[in-house]
Amino acid sequence: MNFVSRLTRCPVPFEPERGADVAGQFTDLPPEMRALVAGTAGCSPFLAGLLTREATWLRAALAETPEAALAAELARIGEVPLDALADELRRAKRRIALLTGLADLGGVWTLEQVTGALTDLSDHAVNLAITRLVADEIRRNKIPGAEPQDAETGAGMVALAMGKMGAGELNYSSDIDLICLFDQTRYDPSDVMEARAAFIRVTRKMAAMLSDITGEGYVFRTDLRLRPDASVTPVCISMASAELYYEAEGRTWERAAYIKARACAGDIGAGERFLQSLTPFVWRKHLDFAAIQDAHDMRLRIREHKGLHGPITLPGHNMKLGQGGIREIEFFTQTRQLIAGGRDPELRDRTTVGGLRRLAAKDWVPSAVAEELIAHYREHRDIEHRIQMVNDAQTQLLPNNPEGLARIAAMMGEGDAAKWSTRLIDRLQRVEELTGAFFAPGETATRPELSPAAAAIVEGWRGYACLRSERARGIFRRVEPELLRRLQRAANSDEALRQFDGFLRGLPAGVQLFSLFDANPQLIELIVDICTTAPALAAHLSRNAGVLDAVLGGSFFEPWPGPDGVLQDLREALSAAQDYEKKLDTARRWAKEFKFRVGVHHLRGLVDAAEAARQYADIAGAAVAALWPEVLAEFAAKHGPPPGRGAVVLGMGSLGAERLNASSDLDLIVIYDPEGVEMSEGRKPLATRPYYARLTQALITALTAQMPEGRLYEVDMRLRPSGRQGPVATSIESFRSYQMDEAWTWEHLALTRARPVAGDPGLAADVEAVRVAVLAAKGGNPKVMPDLAEMRARIFAAKAPDGAWEAKIGPGRLQDIELLAQSFALRGGEPARRVEPQLRIGPRLGLCSKEEGERLASAYRFLWRLQAGGRLLTDKPLDMEAIGEGGQSFLLREVGVDSLEALAERLERTTSDVAVIVEAALG
Numbered sequence: 001m002n003f004v005s006r007l008t009r010c011p012v013p014f015e016p017e018r019g020a021d022v023a024g025q026f027t028d029l030p031p032e033m034r035a036l037v038a039g040t041a042g043c044s045p046f047l048a049g050l051l052t053r054e055a056t057w058l059r060a061a062l063a064e065t066p067e068a069a070l071a072a073e074l075a076r077i078g079e080v081p082l083d084a085l086a087d088e089l090r091r092a093k094r095r096i097a098l099l100t101g102l103a104d105l106g107g108v109w110t111l112e113q114v115t116g117a118l119t120d121l122s123d124h125a126v127n128l129a130i131t132r133l134v135a136d137e138i139r140r141n142k143i144p145g146a147e148p149q150d151a152e153t154g155a156g157m158v159a160l161a162m163g164k165m166g167a168g169e170l171n172y173s174s175d176i177d178l179i180c181l182f183d184q185t186r187y188d189p190s191d192v193m194e195a196r197a198a199f200i201r202v203t204r205k206m207a208a209m210l211s212d213i214t215g216e217g218y219v220f221r222t223d224l225r226l227r228p229d230a231s232v233t234p235v236c237i238s239m240a241s242a243e244l245y246y247e248a249e250g251r252t253w254e255r256a257a258y259i260k261a262r263a264c265a266g267d268i269g270a271g272e273r274f275l276q277s278l279t280p281f282v283w284r285k286h287l288d289f290a291a292i293q294d295a296h297d298m299r300l301r302i303r304e305h306k307g308l309h310g311p312i313t314l315p316g317h318n319m320k321l322g323q324g325g326i327r328e329i330e331f332f333t334q335t336r337q338l339i340a341g342g343r344d345p346e347l348r349d350r351t352t353v354g355g356l357r358r359l360a361a362k363d364w365v366p367s368a369v370a371e372e373l374i375a376h377y378r379e380h381r382d383i384e385h386r387i388q389m390v391n392d393a394q395t396q397l398l399p400n401n402p403e404g405l406a407r408i409a410a411m412m413g414e415g416d417a418a419k420w421s422t423r424l425i426d427r428l429q430r431v432e433e434l435t436g437a438f439f440a441p442g443e444t445a446t447r448p449e450l451s452p453a454a455a456a457i458v459e460g461w462r463g464y465a466c467l468r469s470e471r472a473r474g475i476f477r478r479v480e481p482e483l484l485r486r487l488q489r490a491a492n493s494d495e496a497l498r499q500f501d502g503f504l505r506g507l508p509a510g511v512q513l514f515s516l517f518d519a520n521p522q523l524i525e526l527i528v529d530i531c532t533t534a535p536a537l538a539a540h541l542s543r544n545a546g547v548l549d550a551v552l553g554g555s556f557f558e559p560w561p562g563p564d565g566v567l568q569d570l571r572e573a574l575s576a577a578q579d580y581e582k583k584l585d586t587a588r589r590w591a592k593e594f595k596f597r598v599g600v601h602h603l604r605g606l607v608d609a610a611e612a613a614r615q616y617a618d619i620a621g622a623a624v625a626a627l628w629p630e631v632l633a634e635f636a637a638k639h640g641p642p643p644g645r646g647a648v649v650l651g652m653g654s655l656g657a658e659r660l661n662a663s664s665d666l667d668l669i670v671i672y673d674p675e676g677v678e679m680s681e682g683r684k685p686l687a688t689r690p691y692y693a694r695l696t697q698a699l700i701t702a703l704t705a706q707m708p709e710g711r712l713y714e715v716d717m718r719l720r721p722s723g724r725q726g727p728v729a730t731s732i733e734s735f736r737s738y739q740m741d742e743a744w745t746w747e748h749l750a751l752t753r754a755r756p757v758a759g760d761p762g763l764a765a766d767v768e769a770v771r772v773a774v775l776a777a778k779g780g781n782p783k784v785m786p787d788l789a790e791m792r793a794r795i796f797a798a799k800a801p802d803g804a805w806e807a808k809i810g811p812g813r814l815q816d817i818e819l820l821a822q823s824f825a826l827r828g829g830e831p832a833r834r835v836e837p838q839l840r841i842g843p844r845l846g847l848c849s850k851e852e853g854e855r856l857a858s859a860y861r862f863l864w865r866l867q868a869g870g871r872l873l874t875d876k877p878l879d880m881e882a883i884g885e886g887g888q889s890f891l892l893r894e895v896g897v898d899s900l901e902a903l904a905e906r907l908e909r910t911t912s913d914v915a916v917i918v919e920a921a922l923g
Contacts, residue, residue, distance in 0.1 A: 003062045003069075004033045008107030012410040013042025022048050025055060033062065036106045043411040046392040050098040057095055066103050070096060070117050074124050082132040086209045089125050090216035096121050101172070101389055104382075105411065111378050112353070114385070118170040123161070125219050126178065127265035129206040130154050134198075134266075142198045144191035154266025156183040157199045157236065158274070159206075162226050166260035167350040171381065173388035173395075175221040176210075179261075183270040184238040192238065199236040207235070221394060226257060239274045246281045256334045258282045259341075260350045276578075283342035312428050314405060314421050319384050320396035324428030324435075326384065329356075329377045332435040336364050345576060352377055369434060376431050383424070386411040447481050448488060457501050458484070466507040466514075475514040479524065483517075486528045495884045496532040503531050503538040530603065533886040536874045537599050537662075543710075556597055557606070560615055566594065567622040574626055580634045584702055587627055588709035594619045599662055599872055609868040609894060610861070616660035621757045623703070623712055624649055624666070628758035631702045635695050640682025644675035647692055647729065648759030648767055649699070652719045656753035657818075657834050659864070661871040665714035666703070669754070670696040670729040673763050692729035700728075719750050732767060739774040745787035748778045752825040753833050768831075776829035788823050789922040792816070802877035804904065807867035812911030812918065814867055817860045820918050823847075835860060842921075852917050859910045862895060866907070869894040 010032075013019035019042025023034045041048035051058065061069035073092050080088040100117050103109040109117070135151035137143050146155045162177040164170050180203045187195045203224070210219040224235050228245035246254065258278060263271025312323050320326045333355040341347040344362060349355040353374050360370035384396050386408050399405050406417035414420040450458060458480075467473050487496045507513065517524050531538045555561075561569065573590050577583040595616065602612040628649060632642065653667035654660050674688040686694065696717075703712045721730050721738040730738070739751065754771055756764035778784075801810035808814045821838035825831075828841045836857060843853040870878040873887045880888055880900055888900065897903045 002064060003066050003103070003106075003108060004030050006066075006106075006108045007032050007036060009105070009413050010035050011039035011043050011105050011413055012415050013039050014407040014410040015042045018042050018045075018048055022051050025052065026059075028059070029062070036102060039410075040102060040105050043386075043407055044101070044389045044391075047098065047101050047389060050094055050101075054095055054098055058098060061095075061099055066099055066108055069099055070120070073099075074120060077124065077128065080128075082136060085128060085132055086212075086214070086219075087216050089128070089210070089219045090214065093121065093125075093219050094217060097172070097392070104172075104385060105389075111381055112168075112351075115164070115169045115171070115381075118172070118174065119161075119165055119168045122165055122170060122176050122220055123264045125210060126159050126161075126176070126206065129209050130157060130159060130202060130266045133202040133205050133209075137198045137202060142194075142201075144187060144194050146195075153269075154182075156186040156195070156267050156270060157202060158182070158263050158267045158271035159265040160271055160275070161260075161262045161264035162257055163260055165264070166262040167352070169351060169381075171388060172385040173392050175223045175394060177223045177226050178264075179227045179242075180206075180224065180236040181239050181242055181271070181274060182236060183267060183274075184240050186270075196234075196236070196238065200234045203236040226254075239270070239277075242274070243277055246278060250281050252338070255282050255338060256331075259334050259337055259348070259355075262350065279578075282338075283345075283348065284338075312425060312432070314398055314425060315402075316400045317398045317428070318396050319380055319387065319398060322428075324431035326377065326380045326396070328431055328435045329373050329380070332373070333359065340364055373431070373434060376427050379427065380431075382412065383408065448485050450484070451494070453494065454497050457497055460501070461504060464505055464507070466504060466509055469511065472509070472511045472514060475511065475518055479514055479517045482524055483528070486524055487532075496528065496886070499531040499538060499884065499886075500528065503527070503541065506539055506543060508543075526600070530600070532884075533890050534599070534603055534873045537596075537603070537872060541596070557601075560607075560611075560618075563618045563621060566618045567625055570622045570626040574630060580630065581707070583630050584627070584705065584712075585707050585709045587623055587702075588707060588712050591619055591623055591712055592710070595662065602868070602872055603890065605893065609865040610659075612872075613659040613661065613864070613868060616662065616664065617655060617658040620655055620660055620664070620666055620713065621651065621658075624651070624668070624699075625758040627702050628699065631699050632695065635698050636682065638682060638684050639686050639691060639694075640680035642672070642695070643677035643680050643688045643691060645673040645763050646760040647672035647695065648756050648764045650754045650767065651757040652750055652754055653716075654753075655757065656755040658755070659835065661868045663871050663875050665716055667716045667719050668699075669717070669720045670699070671732050671735050671763075671767050672729055673732045673766070689727070689729075689731075692731075693727055696729040719747070721747075732763070732770065735767070736770045736774075739770070740777065743774075743778075745778075745781070745784055746791050748774065748784075748826055749788070749819065749822040751775065752822045752838065755833055772829075772831050775826055775831065779827045779829040784823060784827055785922055788819060792819060792918075792922070803879070805866070805870065805878040805880065805907070807863045807870065807878075807907075810911070812859075812913065812915035814860065814863045816918050817856055817863070817914060820856070820921055823921075848917065848921055855913060856917060859914045862906070862910055865894045866891065866903075 016038075019038035019040075022041035023038035026034055026037050029037070037051060041051055073095055077085075077088050077092045096117060100109070100114055103117075104114045131151050131154060134143070134146075134155050134157060135148065138146045138148055138151055138155065143150075143155050150156075158181055160166070160179040160181065162179060164174055165176045165178075170176070180199070182195065182199045184192050184195075207222040207224060211222045212218065224230070227233060227235070227237065228242050229249070233241075258275070259282065261275055263269075263275065318325060330352055333352050336359050337347050337349070337355055340359075340362070347355070347358050347362060347364070349358050356365060356370040356374055356377075359365040360367040383398075387393075387395060387398065389411065390407065399408065402417070405421060409415075409417040409420035412420065461467055462473075467476060483500070484497075487493060487500055517527070527538075527541070530541060560566075570587065570590050573586050574583045577586045598607070598612050598615045598619070601607045601615075602609065607615065632646075636642065647670050650656070650669040650671060651666070652669055654664050655666050655668075670692065672688075672692045677688060679685050679687055680691050700715050700717070703715050705711065717728055720728065721735060721743070739747070743751075751771055751774060756767060795809070795815065796811065799809050801813070806813065810816070817839075818835055820842075821835045824841040824845065824847055825833075825838040827847060828845050830838075830841055832838045832841065839853055839857050839860070842848040842856075843850040848856070866878075869891045873883045873890065876882070883891075892898060892900070892903060895903060895906070897906060
């Protein structure tokens, strides 16, 4: 469809005589097109001049689609030599400005097509200027080592498009914001300064070529002041210098600017690599609600500087920076992107409309609000363009007089200026209403009355690390009254305050967390709940406050995704990490968030102890399964692919039985199949046995190493063949022969819980077949129960119960039940791994009565609730005084009794009963 057939609207000629005069020059055009010409020329003196000056070109352009006309003009300037480039770029700017103005006013192009056409011109202009000027520097031997063909990639120089140019959102008479850099790695260190001098010359000449006003006009006013430390740095600096600046001194406004940044000219590949290197600076790994305060302060500074306070009135109103203006919508969008974009790459959209839509899709902005803001944004941008079209002025100020406002209304196709003005004021006020509440800090409430003891505790907070900065104290002042009120509502308010005091004391920094509370008051209730119930979880939270991000992620309180969903989530997180160490740190951050989720769900009664145990096992299994291929790839890069069929990782103990608690470590075994291969093939080949031994050590390191995000798990390899004396990885044949010929009864018992969690599926199936065969062969050994009795006695002699509330170690407790259950599975030669199915084997085989089996299962559930609940509350032996009233209430709810006395009585009765059953089974 050609231009005329796509017309959907037409401006009203504000100066009819001028419009008719210009339209009279186009009597050969269809009536609809003449009407558009008359309306355009009658509203815009600038476009009236272009219509006359470029009439011949315009007639040819209108005969085809506007997209084709744009492409043809961009292609034309691509062939222009350097000495004619400045003039021809100006001619192209006139033509494309005319084409775009008509397409905009006639409704032929959408806002995005209008701004996209202007951005395409800017990209071409900047790229042509840089590559032609670099070619000239190369011709004059001013860039060391550069060849003529290097000019096409700017010899390592790149222009980053910032702001609206970067987003493809240039306005009609826009400046362009550029940051010019060069890739110093393309040059010998001794040549970098000479190359830098050449690129500085290129940048200055490029800016002059685009900005200078000549008889042919100008191309784009070019602003280079967004570069790092612009007051003291040259107009083009090395990428290394820029990285150092952002790492050490980068500010929130610069982070926001880089949301829209795009490599647009010169060495695009180098520019994209540089932008990728800035990802940690722009997109913080934790939710960054402190950016709200920064954005609010920035808005106030802009308004103060421009004098934009007071009620909204149209004459002279700034459509960009004024209240309810374009910048309000952009800040609203970008600030939310900064808050959450570090955790969710899908929010990283350069455009304002695209950013709002993505935020709505992820529930960071209500969809209705996003769509309303998009509509306001588009109309605001339309008005901005028409203000600029009048005289090609880079301004966003509405005219100061009624005539000027009526002209803009006419350009918008509205003949009734009063009606148009009323609607615009309503829209500006609505944008201010929708965006203002987001930025405005909440009012500081009055602190509630405190007892002298409580007041003394609160007074001590001033000296804590998290409240050292004035910024942290300012934000905390807003959240402190609500925190104190909620702490006072706890069952024991003094205890609750003491527990929160411990949390605050352990917090290394406060700005981010307090900003999180300020923006999301529902988190205050959660933190109070945790502090008053689970001091150990609160202590963990003070060291890892970033896990609270997950609470706001949308899925925190949704049903558990199951082992496959958990594994997929971790794999996606690892795939986004750029290198091996970042993957390991990502896994640690991921596991902390998921374990925190399980802990909170358990604490609040959303899951019971058995469900929590399975979920902790899902997390651990996913961590091993997802990290194993990453460890393998890192190791294989140096030593070659695994010899033979590879290896599998077996989860033993609680991991194999899929029953972990909040502080469980992992029991692992690695089994490999060399298939007769003696050496690996790689840069540094290894013999098969040391290959798998070192690969296993690499896995252990990946799981246990202390990193910025902490340690993932402690790992115990003592259940491998020959225990501490045996190799850390075992071949499948050695494993089979050891289990059949050398292993002790306790090792066969341990094998009842073995479960493949990572590695080659075929080999995993073979290892499982070995396990089943061993259980079938060894279960009938008459030494099973005598050996178990001896082992039980040694365990009890080595470690007495840890206090009166011990649920795990000791006669009649968890370990006693688990050992008996494993003996049932071994004696029956059955593959069941989990405790409850193993216990059901006993009555079926006549190893205990049905009634005894039920009592064992009931006791196991009771003891597990006590053990798992205690481990959530504290990592020390369970002390009812230490966990306080909140912790006691949680435990009593978990085990289904109403007092500590009743709990003590039930624990004594249960363990005595179980001990009798176990001793009878041992004979």
